[in-house]
Amino acid sequence: MISRRTLVILAVAAVGAASLSLMSCSSIGYYSQAATGHLKLMNAREPIDELLKSDSTDPELRKKLQTLVDARLFAIDTLKLPATKSYTTYAALGRDYVTWNVVAAEEFSLQPKTWCFPIAGCVSYKGYFKEQAANDYAAELAAEQYDVTVGGATAYSTLGWFDDPVLDTMLRGGDIRYVSTLFHEMAHQVLYVKDDSNFNEAFASFVEQQGVRIWLESRDENERIERYDAFLKRSDDFNALLKDTQTDLRQLYSQELESEQMREQKKAVFSKMQEGYVGLKESWNGYSGYDGWFSREVNNARLLAVATYRKWVPAFEAIYKEQGKSMEDFYDAATKISKLPKDERQDLLSAYLAGSS
Secondary structure, eight states, rough: TOOOOEOSSTTSSHHHTTOOOOOSSHHHHHHHHHHHHHHHHHTTEEEEEHHHHHTTHHHHHHHHHHHHHHHHHHHHHHHHHOHHHHHHHEEEEOOOSSSEEEEEETTTTOOOOOEEEEETEEOEEEEESSHHHHHHHHHHHHTTTEEEEEEESSSEOOOSOOOOEGGGGGSSSSSSHHHHHHHHHHHTOOOOOOTOHHHHHHHHHHHHHHHHHHHHHHHOOOOHHHHHHHHHHHHHHHHHHHHHHHHHHHHHHHHHHHHHHHHHHHHHHHHHHHHHHHHHHHHHEEEETTTHHHOOOHHHHHHHHHHHHHHHHHHHHHEEEEETEEEEEEEEHHHHTTTHHHHHHHHHHHHHHHHOO
8 A cells, every 4th residue: 555665776776886986985885785685686586487387386376476477468468568578577575575765854844855866867765675774864864854754665666677576575465456566567667757756656556546447347346346446535535634734734834933833833733634534534434444554653754755656646547538548548648748848747737637626
């Protein structure tokens, strides 16, 4: 759900490693851990077709891998996603997450801190292959008075620079969960815009959601479509609550107040959000799937970590409908929009967003 996030490895650290002499010690350390973690992951790959043929493969794993093999072919044939060699191999990492991503924002701002890299451009998160390294960096930022959050990522994408594997971290939960992750990651290989995380993640999230619906329809699983739509409706409600909270915070942060007064009012905004969640749970007949998210300290960074995935999804849905619900035409339209200057791109998406309300 919310904790899944894609780490884009900078094609992959080899680019950074080529110019280590020009980097600071901290940059060298970061690229080194990225290159080492990536190589370990790539070396752990096993061909899925061989695992399916092997008598020693765990039956539950076999079932999940076969589902993903079928879903990948469906994504290529029906969703018109790229027919690369990615997700034809499997890697068992034996840990909860493949990477841990750090998101940060200033104490009284909803503008995310960004990090800029070769190939990937500027992104609003920084990923680590070891949880302790992510926590250590987050502690450094917190000491500088940043609001910080660290989230585990179950999926991993190199945007087609390497043949990305299916990971054991992706295979938790039911088939909709890991099939949707597959569609999301494959969508990143269709379109990626440097320096625009909101565009990239919302595009992939829309392809994921629409892809799951089409996949379920192809299997005549209408009851599951209804449950999936109910899940997405709860997600929309949750994000609407967070959007309202962001609006309140932006209003607060625009005022000229003393720091202590600002902090007190910031706490009040987050308390209001918690009360809003209680109301949402009542409207969901007690559904508690977001309890874990609200049980942790909420700050600017945690709001932004969710917003990155959701901001433009309704705009992409409007574009999809405008293109006659053709995935190929939708990709063409989104690609044209992606080539616009960033300000024009955001203005156009805002117009689609307004029209979808």
